[in-house]
Amino acid sequence: MPxxxxxxxxxxxxxxxxxxNRVTETIDIRMTAALERVVVSHDGDAHxxxxxxxxxxxxxxxxxAVFIKALQAGESVATATSRASEVAGAEVDGDDFLAGLxxxxxxxxxxxxxxxxxxxxxxxxxxxxxxxxxVSPAVARRLFGPVAWTGYALATVFAAGLLLLRPDLRPTxxxxxxxxxxxxxxxxxxxxALLLAAGHEAWHWLAGRAIGVPAVFRVSYRGIFLAFETDxxxxxxxxxxxxxxxxxxxxxxxxxxxxxxLGLRLAHRTDLFVLPAWLDRLLAAVVITQILAIxxxxxxxxxxxxxYAVLANALRCHDLNRATWLTTKARLWRVTEAEAxxxxxISEHDRRVARWFGLLFLVGLxxxxxxxxxFALPLxxxxxxxxxxxxxxxxxxxxxxxxxxxxxxxxxxxxxxIPLLAWREGRLRRVGSLx
Amino acid sequence: MxxxxxxxxxxxxxxxxxxxxxxxxxxxxxxxxPCLPGEAVEIMDSPYVSEREVEQARFNSLPPTxxxxxxxxxxxxxxxxxxxxxxxxxxxxxxxxxxxxxDSTQDAExxxxxxxxxxYGADVILAPNxxxxxxxxxxxxxxxxxxxxxxxxxxxxxxxxxRDRYYHDWKTDRDC
Numbered sequence: 001m002p003x004x005x006x007x008x009x010x011x012x013x014x015x016x017x018x019x020x021n022r023v024t025e026t027i028d029i030r031m032t033a034a035l036e037r038v039v040v041s042h043d044g045d046a047h048x049x050x051x052x053x054x055x056x057x058x059x060x061x062x063x064x065a066v067f068i069k070a071l072q073a074g075e076s077v078a079t080a081t082s083r084a085s086e087v088a089g090a091e092v093d094g095d096d097f098l099a100g101l102x103x104x105x106x107x108x109x110x111x112x113x114x115x116x117x118x119x120x121x122x123x124x125x126x127x128x129x130x131x132x133x134x135v136s137p138a139v140a141r142r143l144f145g146p147v148a149w150t151g152y153a154l155a156t157v158f159a160a161g162l163l164l165l166r167p168d169l170r171p172t173x174x175x176x177x178x179x180x181x182x183x184x185x186x187x188x189x190x191x192x193a194l195l196l197a198a199g200h201e202a203w204h205w206l207a208g209r210a211i212g213v214p215a216v217f218r219v220s221y222r223g224i225f226l227a228f229e230t231d232x233x234x235x236x237x238x239x240x241x242x243x244x245x246x247x248x249x250x251x252x253x254x255x256x257x258x259x260x261x262l263g264l265r266l267a268h269r270t271d272l273f274v275l276p277a278w279l280d281r282l283l284a285a286v287v288i289t290q291i292l293a294i295x296x297x298x299x300x301x302x303x304x305x306x307x308y309a310v311l312a313n314a315l316r317c318h319d320l321n322r323a324t325w326l327t328t329k330a331r332l333w334r335v336t337e338a339e340a341x342x343x344x345x346i347s348e349h350d351r352r353v354a355r356w357f358g359l360l361f362l363v364g365l366x367x368x369x370x371x372x373x374x375f376a377l378p379l380x381x382x383x384x385x386x387x388x389x390x391x392x393x394x395x396x397x398x399x400x401x402x403x404x405x406x407x408x409x410x411x412x413x414x415x416x417x418i419p420l421l422a423w424r425e426g427r428l429r430r431v432g433s434l435x
Numbered sequence: 436m437x438x439x440x441x442x443x444x445x446x447x448x449x450x451x452x453x454x455x456x457x458x459x460x461x462x463x464x465x466x467x468x469p470c471l472p473g474e475a476v477e478i479m480d481s482p483y484v485s486e487r488e489v490e491q492a493r494f495n496s497l498p499p500t501x502x503x504x505x506x507x508x509x510x511x512x513x514x515x516x517x518x519x520x521x522x523x524x525x526x527x528x529x530x531x532x533x534x535x536x537x538d539s540t541q542d543a544e545x546x547x548x549x550x551x552x553x554x555y556g557a558d559v560i561l562a563p564n565x566x567x568x569x570x571x572x573x574x575x576x577x578x579x580x581x582x583x584x585x586x587x588x589x590x591x592x593x594x595x596x597x598r599d600r601y602y603h604d605w606k607t608d609r610d611c
Contacts, residue, residue, distance in 0.1 A: 167557070168555075168556055168557035168558075169557070174508050174509065174510050174511070174526075174529065175510045176510075177507055177508060177509050177510055178510045178512075180509060180514070180516075180518055180519065180522055182507045265556075268553060268556075269553050269554065269556050271550065271553070271554075274549075274553075277512055277513035277514065277515060277549075278515075280512055280513070280553075280556075281510045281512045284510055284512070285510070381506075382506045382507040382508070383506075383507065385483050385506035386483075386505060386506045386507050389483060389484055389485035389486075389488070389505075389506065390485045390486060390487075392485065393484070393485035393487050393488055394487075395485075395486070395487040398486055398487060400485070400486040401486070401487075
């Protein structure tokens with residue numbers, strides 16, 4: 001969910017008031033490329049201008065939105081100022097408004113200069129919107145039309161019903177050891193889990209494509225772990241009621257996979273058809289991954305999960321996460337002057353919702369505690385003890401011993417070497433050996 | 436903190452128990468429980484040990500119903516290859532039932548065993564056991580039954596009476 005800063009009520013309005021009888025005929029060429037990257041949308045009474053590529057979104061008066069749109073349409077500053085003045089019902093100062101947006105960070109001037117230089121060399125001034133080729137919006141729309149949403153709802157009911165009525169299909173952490181070797185169990189499950197994680201993010205991207213929102217699908221690394229993410233920040237450019245599909249799409253993917261896995265396991269149990277034994281056990285592990293994925297999206301609200309995006313959208317908030325954090329911090333501890341100023345700049349609506357939204361953060365924490373106690377801790381404790389026992393009583397001809405060595409090596413590399421490298425880098429910087 | 440404390444001493448108390456395994460019990464502690472299928476087997480000291488130590492362990496029954504075992508367990512279901520005793524013991528420690536069949540078991544019987552194992556998918560592990568001289572053995576924590584041939588009624592009775600009877604501790608005060 002993109003974070004939208006509400007400007008202090010007087011700030012941009014002041015900038016829009018006439019201070020000097022000065023109107024610039026043309027805008028600086030540096031602004032031209034930046035304007036092409038600005039999205040303008042309205043959200044009820046609020047108007048949002050933003051730079052998805054910079055991740056900056058600002059709430060502005062209607063006159064400001066009209067001013068930007070006029071510039072984007074190729075009008076001169078004078079004409080855009082005139083249009084904004086009509087809407088505002090008073091003379092406005094377009095130059096100061098542009099300066100105000102620059103002060104808020106909407107124009108990243110040095111990079112615009114670089115961009116202008118680059119585009120001048122290439123001769124192109126087209127806006128970069130990264131559409132992922134291969135899937136047409138028409139095809140994407142079929143995955144998020146009425147039939148599809150009915151399917152997602154039925155999958156949800158089916159999966160929930162099975163978990164409720166068939167306790168034997170409910171997951172336990174034991175299911176993660178679906179092979180007799182614990183390391184092999186987790187290693188063989190890893191590509192499946194990664195594929196499903198990629199599917200979750202791809203569904204967000206498809207949902208964005210279905211409603212014409214440019215989205216970027218990225219693959220990155222968090223330490224040694226592969227991570228997938230979808231950037232749909234430009235969703236602020238569409239009305240709120242159309243955003244739910246994009247936010248819920250990933251969860252829909254998880255629910256469908258969960259329903260299919262549970263359905264196949266039920267059919268296997270009831271003799272409808274017989275799966276290979278290893279596949280039934282793998283599906284049990286998949287059920288865990290999907291349940292945890294769905295629980296995570298609704299529990300990790302404080303990490304701006306998909307569930308947070310849905311709720312913040314429904315509550316018509318722009319910066320609810322930050323408002324809730326600051327409200328909670330003020331209640332439990334104290335806030336700094338800068339944080340107090342930041343909180344004051346957040347809209348009254350967001351601050352009002354934040355007063356009780358922290359309770360949902362707490363509920364989410366309880367959900368994460370359930371995950372920890374039911375799955376993560378038992379799994380981790382068992383693995384640690386297994387590794388410990390194998391290293392304490394080594395057998396050099398044992399696969400288990402060498403697997404234990406590998407686990408320790410990776411753990412040390414992941415959790416100890418990185419801080420050591422950071423410490424070394426800091427030390428070298430202090431003595432001037434590293435720039 | 437209060438919630439965490441309640442959780443760790445209540446529903447998730449087994450987390451502490453997973454750190455140490457189970458302990459031996461005198462034969463009289465639980466009794467022969469004549470109402471239950473099969474026969475009682477003395478429960479051995481059952482700590483978590485390494486793979487090497489499990490291979491060197493000596494058990495008091497074939498197949499074992501307790502004893503030194505591995506700290507991780509296994510998913511229930513059907514296995515086409517033999518499963519180490521260190522895993523089946525931990526599975527029984529979690530209240531599951533193991534159905535062992537000898538290498539000489541006919542394919543038709545194995546298919547029937549497979550069907551029963553699938554029906555009790557959350558409770559049963561089915562696996563071949565080369566150390567069995569013949570027939571089928573059913574094991575639960577501290578309990579064993581031996582069959583010369585497939586007997587669905589007897590297998591079902593064993594599973595239904597003994598599943599979840601133990602999970603790092605006895606879940607019932609008395610069996611009969």
